[in-house]
Amino acid sequence: FLTAPTMDDKIKREILPAAVNYYQKRRLVHRLNPQPVTEIAYYTAGGGCLTSSEAVLRPKAEIQRLRETFADGSELYLNFSDKPWVIGGRQIEPLGFYASGPGFEAETGRKDGLWFDWYGDADGCFLNARNYDWLMEPKGTAAMGRGPEGAEPQFANRGDAVVKRGPLATDTAVAVMREADGSRRIRFFPQKQMGFVSIDLAASGFEPAEVVALDAEGNPVAGSLDGVERGSGTLTIRHRDPRVWSFRLTPGKGRTGR
Structure with a gap:
């Protein structure tokens, strides 16, 4: 919903999630927030595309992916499911996103088997190789029933991975x-x-x-x-x-x- 990223009690003492929010999420919100939304398309697990009027009548569990289009041509893809989403020749990883528009690109995803957080525009770039696990619980654990809190992280790298982006x-x-x-x-x-x-x-x-x-x-x-x-x-x-x-x-x- 393009709300400003915030620091909650879980992460306010950890600099890395604060850095991800500040250098990736905040900058993405700053880019997209002034732009009117021209279209929102919802997608079911089977790949069916729904309008807002159609999606509101379906059970929430069936609506796992969405694409937002903005007036300047920017697009934002969100994948809430536990499986990759291939659309428009691009793969959006589970619980990941991809956004691009005039002069910027942002992504939380996986490349060559390695997870990363990325944002880049004319003012600079940010890359998190996800080798340092700061998560209080594995991302997606509570929401998707993947196991109890304290389980091994699902979306971090092995600790010495080298990620290349931009x-x-x-x-x-x-x-x-x-x-x-x-x-x-x-x-x-x-x-x-x-x-x-x-x-x-x-x-x-x-x-x-x-x-x-x-x-x-x-x-x-x-x-x-x-x-x-x-x-x-x-x-x-x-x-x-x-x-x-x-x-x-x-x-x-x-x-x-x-």
Whole structure:
């Protein structure tokens, strides 16, 4: 319903779900909320498409998927079922979603067997490799009868998986965002979780001249233990220094990026 993502008692002390809500869900809501909805189509488990007038007469359990279309051409697909949904040449994973429109794309899904959360637009991107299990209960457990609370997570990766989406490849959760001065800021979540991010510079449209490690107050960290590697059109940062909270990428001369 495009309500703003909120922090409830289960996750308010956990930075990773807060980061997913802030960098993925909130940005998606911000994009779609001003746009009038032009169509809502509901789908049954068997693949039948229903209008709102038809869907309201069916049992709720039969309506497991929906597609919303917006005035600017954006589309949002939601799959509430426990099976993948193939529509329009795209597979929406169980309890996942896919959204796209002018200049943005968002998804919670699975690629090459690996789960991830993604959002990307001209201001930056966010990718969660789902190696760090913050769920109080497995996603879908209570709602879909998959077992008691405390069961093994259903929608997390094995702990060391590398997920690739857009210009990013990472084994943790990372946001790469444009700052007001034209620089980019890279943040890792959780902050003290070791991991890496590799950025395809051509795909990102940004060529940094300098990479500076910053502490929690945004001040440079002298003698950072984090590794910064350049090569073959990529920038790779290996995060292992707990003093470092983020990285500032200053643009190269004559380059502002997308």
